[in-house]
Amino acid sequence: MLNGNKMGTFSKALLTSFEIINELYTALGAGLLGMIVLLKHGFDSHQSIKTLSVVGLTTASWIFITRQTEKLKASKKESSCDSxxxxxxxxxxxxxxxxxxxxxxxxxxxxxxxxxxxxxxxxxxxxxxxxxxxxxxxxxxxxxxxxxxxxxxxxxxxxxxxxxxxxxxxxxxxxxxxxxxxxxxxxxxxxxxxxxxxxxxxxxxxxxxxxxxxxxxxxxxxxxxxxxxxxxxxxxxxxxxxxxxxxxxxxxxxxxxxxxxxxxxxxxxxxxxxxxxxxxxxxxxxxxxxxxxxxxxxxxxxxxxxxxxxxxxxxxxxxxxxxxxxxxxxxxxxxxxxxxxxxQMPEYTPPIDATVYDDDIDDIDL
The missing domain is CATH 3.40.50.720 (NAD(P)-binding Rossmann-like Domain)
Known part of the structure; x- marks a missing residue:
C-alpha cells in the first residue's frame, strides 16, 4: 500500500510537470494572447497559483530571449589595420x-x-x-x-x-x-x-x-x-x-x-x-x-x-x-x-656533446 502511494505521488508529479511544460510551450508559441487565455483558464479551473507561475516564467523567458537577440542598426559611427x-x-x-x-x-x-x-x-x-x-x-x-x-x-x-x-x-x-x-x-x-x-x-x-x-x-x-x-x-x-x-x-x-x-x-x-x-x-x-x-x-x-x-x-x-x-x-x-x-611542439633532448653548438640558423625559413 505504501509503495502504491509513492507511485501515485510520483505519477501525479510527472503529470503536473508535463502540464506545466506543455503550458510553457503553448504560452511561448502563442505570445501575449496565449498568456491571456492561459490566465483565464487557470482562474476558471481554480489553478491560479500554477497558472501565474507559468505565465511569470514565460514572461521572464520572453524578456530574456528578446533582450539577448535585440540588435542595434549600423550607423555612421567611428571604430578603429596593417594586417x-x-x-x-x-x-x-x-x-x-x-x-x-x-x-x-x-x-x-x-x-x-x-x-x-x-x-x-x-x-x-x-x-x-x-x-x-x-x-x-x-x-x-x-x-x-x-x-x-x-x-x-x-x-x-x-x-x-x-x-x-x-x-x-x-x-x-x-x-x-x-x-x-x-x-x-x-x-x-x-x-x-x-x-x-x-x-x-x-x-x-x-x-x-x-x-x-x-x-x-x-x-x-x-x-x-x-x-x-x-x-x-x-x-x-x-x-x-x-x-x-x-x-x-x-x-x-x-x-x-x-x-x-x-x-x-x-x-x-x-x-x-x-x-x-x-x-x-x-x-x-x-x-x-x-x-x-x-x-x-x-x-x-x-x-x-x-x-x-x-x-x-x-x-x-x-x-x-x-x-x-x-x-x-x-x-x-x-x-x-x-x-x-x-x-605538439618538438621535445627537448639533451645534446650528445654539450660543447658543440651550431650557430647557423639561416636554414630556418619563416
Missing amino acids: GLGFSLAQHATDMGFTVIAGFLSLDSKGSKEIRSLYGSNIIQIQLDVTSTSTLHAIINNAAVMVFGEFEWLTEKLIQEQVEVNLLGTFRFSNAFCPLLRQHKGRIITITSHCSQATLPGLSVYGATKAALTAWSDGIRVELKKYGVSVLTFIPGSFTIQSNIMGKQLQNVQEMHDNFTTEQHNFYSDYFKRYNVYLSFITPPTVPKKIEDSNIYNVFECTLLDKYPKVVYKNEQLRYAFYHLLFKFSPWCLRDYFVTHFM
Missing part, C-alpha cells in the same frame, strides 16, 4: 555600413595600400602608434604583438614590446576615449585570446598580457557601467596562418639567438633550431588578405550590434572548445599533459 584581424574587421565593419577610422602603424604599409585600393576614401586612414601617448584613437582594442618562444629565450626588448603594445597601448587607447564613451554611452570592445583563459607554453608573455586585459576589462566594466558604457571582450579564435602576427618571428628568433649565453647555447643545442623550424611552417601571408572565416564576422557583428552585449564573445573551433574545457577542469597533472598534446 590580420584589424585589417579584416575594418573591411567588414565598412561593409556593414559603419564609417571606419582605421589606425595603421605606417600609411605606406602593404595593408594600408591594399585597403586604399579596395575601399578608397570609404575607410579613413590615420597613422597610429599605440606606444605613443600623442596618437591614441580607438574604440575596438585590437593592436597586438606575439613573440613565440620559451620565456628564458625572450630578451628584455621582446618582452617589453608585447607588454607595451598589447597591454599599455590598450590602456592608453581606452583612457583617451573615456570622455567620449561616457558622453555617447558607447562600448569598449577588447580583442583578447584563448591564451587569456589558458596560457600556452611558448606564449607565456603574450598570454600574460591577454589575461591581464581580461582582468582589466572585468574591473572597468563595473566602473563604467554606471555611466552607461559597456565593456566586453572578443576571443576571435585561431587564424594564425591568415594573419601576420608572426610576421617578425624570424627577426625575433635571431634576436633570441644572438643574446644567448654560452651556457644557453650548449644547453639548448639543436632544440632551439628544431623548435623554430617547426614554427616556420606557420607562414604569414606576403600580402595582407581578409580572413576567411564567416563566423568571426558573425560574432564580431554581435559585439557591435547587440543592444544588451554579453561580457565575453567567442569564436572557436570544436577542437579549441574541447581542449580548453579539459584545461579548465582537469587536475594540474592532466592539464599539463593535455596542453602538451594540444601544442
Whole structure:
C-alpha cells in the first residue's frame, strides 16, 4: 500500500510537470494572447497559483530571449589595420555600413595600400602608434604583438614590446576615449585570446598580457557601467596562418639567438633550431588578405550590434572548445599533459656533446 502511494505521488508529479511544460510551450508559441487565455483558464479551473507561475516564467523567458537577440542598426559611427584581424574587421565593419577610422602603424604599409585600393576614401586612414601617448584613437582594442618562444629565450626588448603594445597601448587607447564613451554611452570592445583563459607554453608573455586585459576589462566594466558604457571582450579564435602576427618571428628568433649565453647555447643545442623550424611552417601571408572565416564576422557583428552585449564573445573551433574545457577542469597533472598534446611542439633532448653548438640558423625559413 505504501509503495502504491509513492507511485501515485510520483505519477501525479510527472503529470503536473508535463502540464506545466506543455503550458510553457503553448504560452511561448502563442505570445501575449496565449498568456491571456492561459490566465483565464487557470482562474476558471481554480489553478491560479500554477497558472501565474507559468505565465511569470514565460514572461521572464520572453524578456530574456528578446533582450539577448535585440540588435542595434549600423550607423555612421567611428571604430578603429596593417594586417590580420584589424585589417579584416575594418573591411567588414565598412561593409556593414559603419564609417571606419582605421589606425595603421605606417600609411605606406602593404595593408594600408591594399585597403586604399579596395575601399578608397570609404575607410579613413590615420597613422597610429599605440606606444605613443600623442596618437591614441580607438574604440575596438585590437593592436597586438606575439613573440613565440620559451620565456628564458625572450630578451628584455621582446618582452617589453608585447607588454607595451598589447597591454599599455590598450590602456592608453581606452583612457583617451573615456570622455567620449561616457558622453555617447558607447562600448569598449577588447580583442583578447584563448591564451587569456589558458596560457600556452611558448606564449607565456603574450598570454600574460591577454589575461591581464581580461582582468582589466572585468574591473572597468563595473566602473563604467554606471555611466552607461559597456565593456566586453572578443576571443576571435585561431587564424594564425591568415594573419601576420608572426610576421617578425624570424627577426625575433635571431634576436633570441644572438643574446644567448654560452651556457644557453650548449644547453639548448639543436632544440632551439628544431623548435623554430617547426614554427616556420606557420607562414604569414606576403600580402595582407581578409580572413576567411564567416563566423568571426558573425560574432564580431554581435559585439557591435547587440543592444544588451554579453561580457565575453567567442569564436572557436570544436577542437579549441574541447581542449580548453579539459584545461579548465582537469587536475594540474592532466592539464599539463593535455596542453602538451594540444601544442605538439618538438621535445627537448639533451645534446650528445654539450660543447658543440651550431650557430647557423639561416636554414630556418619563416
